[in-house]
Amino acid sequence: LNISPEYLSREFDLMAETLSSTDSIKTLKFLQKKNPGDFVFPVSFGTSKASISIDRKATIQLGVLKKLSHNIGTTKLNGKIPKKFCPFEQVQCPTGSRYRSIDGSCNNLDQTWFGMANSPYRRMLPPDYDDNFDSPRTKAANGGSLPNPRTIAINVHEPNFTTSSTNNLFLFFGQALDHDVTSIASALNINGFPISCTCDSKNPICFNIPVPEEDFSNRDQKCFNFPRSAASIASFDCELGHREQLNTVTHFIDLSYLYGSDIQNALSTRAFVRGFLLAVRIPGVKHEFLPFRRNPFCHRMGPTDRCFVTGDARSESNSFLTAIHTVFLRQHNLIAIKLSKVNPKWNDEQLFQETRKIMISINQHIIYNQWIPVLIGREIYEKYQLEPFSNAFFMGYDKTQDPGLFNEMATAVLRFGHTLIKHQMHKAHTNYSLFEKSTTDQFLFASPKYFKDGIETQENYMRGLIAEDCYIPSPAVNPVLNHNLFEGFVGGGTHRFSLPALNIQRGRDHGLPSYNKYRSICGLKKAEFFDQFTNIKPEFLRRIRKVYNHPDDVDLWVGAVSEIPVKGGIIGETFACIFAEQFKRLKIGDRFYYENGQDPSIGFKFEQLKEIKKFSIERLICNTVNIDKVQKNAFFVPHNIFNPLKSCDNISDMDLEKWKEF
Numbered sequence: 001l002n003i004s005p006e007y008l009s010r011e012f013d014l015m016a017e018t019l020s021s022t023d024s025i026k027t028l029k030f031l032q033k034k035n036p037g038d039f040v041f042p043v044s045f046g047t048s049k050a051s052i053s054i055d056r057k058a059t060i061q062l063g064v065l066k067k068l069s070h071n072i073g074t075t076k077l078n079g080k081i082p083k084k085f086c087p088f089e090q091v092q093c094p095t096g097s098r099y100r101s102i103d104g105s106c107n108n109l110d111q112t113w114f115g116m117a118n119s120p121y122r123r124m125l126p127p128d129y130d131d132n133f134d135s136p137r138t139k140a141a142n143g144g145s146l147p148n149p150r151t152i153a154i155n156v157h158e159p160n161f162t163t164s165s166t167n168n169l170f171l172f173f174g175q176a177l178d179h180d181v182t183s184i185a186s187a188l189n190i191n192g193f194p195i196s197c198t199c200d201s202k203n204p205i206c207f208n209i210p211v212p213e214e215d216f217s218n219r220d221q222k223c224f225n226f227p228r229s230a231a232s233i234a235s236f237d238c239e240l241g242h243r244e245q246l247n248t249v250t251h252f253i254d255l256s257y258l259y260g261s262d263i264q265n266a267l268s269t270r271a272f273v274r275g276f277l278l279a280v281r282i283p284g285v286k287h288e289f290l291p292f293r294r295n296p297f298c299h300r301m302g303p304t305d306r307c308f309v310t311g312d313a314r315s316e317s318n319s320f321l322t323a324i325h326t327v328f329l330r331q332h333n334l335i336a337i338k339l340s341k342v343n344p345k346w347n348d349e350q351l352f353q354e355t356r357k358i359m360i361s362i363n364q365h366i367i368y369n370q371w372i373p374v375l376i377g378r379e380i381y382e383k384y385q386l387e388p389f390s391n392a393f394f395m396g397y398d399k400t401q402d403p404g405l406f407n408e409m410a411t412a413v414l415r416f417g418h419t420l421i422k423h424q425m426h427k428a429h430t431n432y433s434l435f436e437k438s439t440t441d442q443f444l445f446a447s448p449k450y451f452k453d454g455i456e457t458q459e460n461y462m463r464g465l466i467a468e469d470c471y472i473p474s475p476a477v478n479p480v481l482n483h484n485l486f487e488g489f490v491g492g493g494t495h496r497f498s499l500p501a502l503n504i505q506r507g508r509d510h511g512l513p514s515y516n517k518y519r520s521i522c523g524l525k526k527a528e529f530f531d532q533f534t535n536i537k538p539e540f541l542r543r544i545r546k547v548y549n550h551p552d553d554v555d556l557w558v559g560a561v562s563e564i565p566v567k568g569g570i571i572g573e574t575f576a577c578i579f580a581e582q583f584k585r586l587k588i589g590d591r592f593y594y595e596n597g598q599d600p601s602i603g604f605k606f607e608q609l610k611e612i613k614k615f616s617i618e619r620l621i622c623n624t625v626n627i628d629k630v631q632k633n634a635f636f637v638p639h640n641i642f643n644p645l646k647s648c649d650n651i652s653d654m655d656l657e658k659w660k661e662f
């Protein structure tokens with residue numbers, strides 16, 4: 001049904017007025033109450049000024065849709081959101097820039113917003129909201145309710161402690177990559193406060209998970225607090241549409257976790273001398289450290305503690321991830337020093353931008369050349385043509401391809417990692433022997449410890465990453481993540497979370513269709529009966545059948561992490577297919593993709609590209625960690641025969657002389 005612009009304009013104004021009056025009352029109550037028993041969801045990282053304003057306009061749109069669909073009896077309404085309520089505008093692009101913008105805009109010169117920060121996710125399949133456009137997916141095939149996510153967490157994701165040959169570097173490099181491409185905006189109230197979803201809250205933004213009878217670990221709390229993700233308008237041209245979610249970081253693989261996704265953050269990471277990023281130097285110590293800032297915005301810290309400045313607020317969520325940030329910071333400054341020697345006339349800005357470009361390129365090279373084949377196996381890797389060329393430019397950039405991240409990636413696929421995280425992890429000495437175990441809760445938000453334990457500790461974490469294995473792929477999730485997540489973190493209370501339950505609830509919050517639907521677009525058969533989930537091991541299928549009534553009910557993350565991994569890979573066929581499609585788009589839809597040779601003014605010279613391709617994860621480790629040997633493939637634990645240690649002297653590096661300007 002087509003709705004006239006005049007009618008829509010009136011309805012939007014009315015809805016804005018209604019919402020602002022109820023919102024301000026709620027906010028006032030929130031401020032007056034300040035009840036110490038209230039607690040705030042601890043994971044509200046994905047926020048930005050832009051996300052608050054987009055959320056607001058999207059909420060007004062959803063209110064209008066709800067009212068109209070109620071009055072008219074259909075949700076299939078066509079019309080344009082009035083200009084005043086459309087949060088997106090064409091960006092004015094500078095002409096001929098050789099470098100990526102910080103917020104990702106103007107990568108695509110026709111569709112300037114493709115992949116930029118604070119823009120909506122895309123979807124592989126249309127959403128499956130209960131009311132078709134906004135309310136979470138909660139209905140089961142038999143007309144009843146889907147099983148409680150926490151019941152699923154307890155029964156399907158119960159811990160198992162078997163380790164694999166891939167290591168923690170593979171895993172946490174994956175988390176860093178996730179943080180590069182996605183950060184779901186959390187819903188905030190109009191004053192920018194995180195929303196406090198107490199168990200009895202009637203706020204429609206609260207989608208709390210009740211604690212089921214069988215949850216022995218959490219009997220003392222009534223619910224798991226769960227605010228929905230912020231809303232976004234689904235399309236840039238502001239057609240009326242379903243609730244979409246908002247990515248607050250650049251969708252491109254552009255090291256936004258190192259350089260920031262907005263200008264203010266970006267400026268705060270720079271030293272403004274010789275192209276350097278801000279870093280701490282300690283006299284007599286070879287390597288640099290992350291720059292620090294003081295409270296009050298550090299998580300879980302005392303008044304004298306310090307935490308770090310980085311391009312992404314989640315960099316401190318665990319010490320192993322912080323170690324990866326440190327490695328990239330060091331490599332940036334190493335390149336900047338060399339470039340300044342090669343081109344002594346370049347100023348800070350030139351040095352910074354070219355170093356950033358090289359860094360993003362070596363990171364893309366490691367991802368496409370080394371990390372992806374381990375994740376999805378060679379067969380799918382080759383089928384989707386993700387492998388870099390050995391000796392040629394890539395000429396396949398296609399400006400019609402939208403590289404934007406699929407909601408499925410943020411809400412399910414990239415969360416495969418949650419099943420691989422060991423309950424206890426270690427640091428390692430230079431000879432790779434592991435020592436000092438820490439349990440999951442000890443390395444979460446542990447920056448003060450990371451900092452205080454002294455400089456050698458940081459090297460020990462980095463060596464721990466390469467020396468220690470992670471778990472094998474399976475639906476099992478370690479007991480701290482599954483049963484006691486963030487225990488004691490929030491206001492000193494006993495509130496705990498369950499990571500599998502959060503993943504499942506987030507999928508429903510975003511209206512992700514069921515696992516079964518994705519099977520059918522990924523070349524597997526859509527199952528009529530549970531037995532037709534033939535790529536799920538019987539022991540896991542038994543668990544799934546115990547909690548779900550129908551194959552169409554199974555949540556995407558749950559079904560897909562239960563699949564047998566693809567040959568030579570870590571994830572199953574369904575995740576591998578969504579992943580490969582996404583990373584193909586991130587390659588051919590990124591004008592600055594490092595191999596792109598279509599436009600010499602932004603691409604590397606051929607001899608420079610050859611140098612980039614000499615770089616590897618092993619070289620990165622050799623350059624930035626106190627170590628003189630590293631295993632042949634640094635994403636696997638060392639092995640005397642299959643993955644022996646190799647001297648760093650025999651691992652190639654880039655020759656930056658190829659950047660000399662005459």
Ligand code: HEM
Nearest residue numbers: 043171174175178182183184318410414415417418502506
């Ligand atoms: C120490 C370990 C980790 C903890 C405690 C942790 C915890 C969390 C939490 C609480 C969320 C938000 C859940 C929600 O409300 O929707 C989340 C999101 C996510 N996690 Fe993890 N995680 C960890 C490691 C990892 C690893 C190793 C990976 C992947 C290899 C990963 C991938 C993701 C992704 C992709 C998201 C969604 C991010 C977004 O788009 O906003 N996480 N994690």
Ligand SMILES: [Ca+2]
Nearest residue numbers: 180250252256
């Ligand atoms: Ca990015």
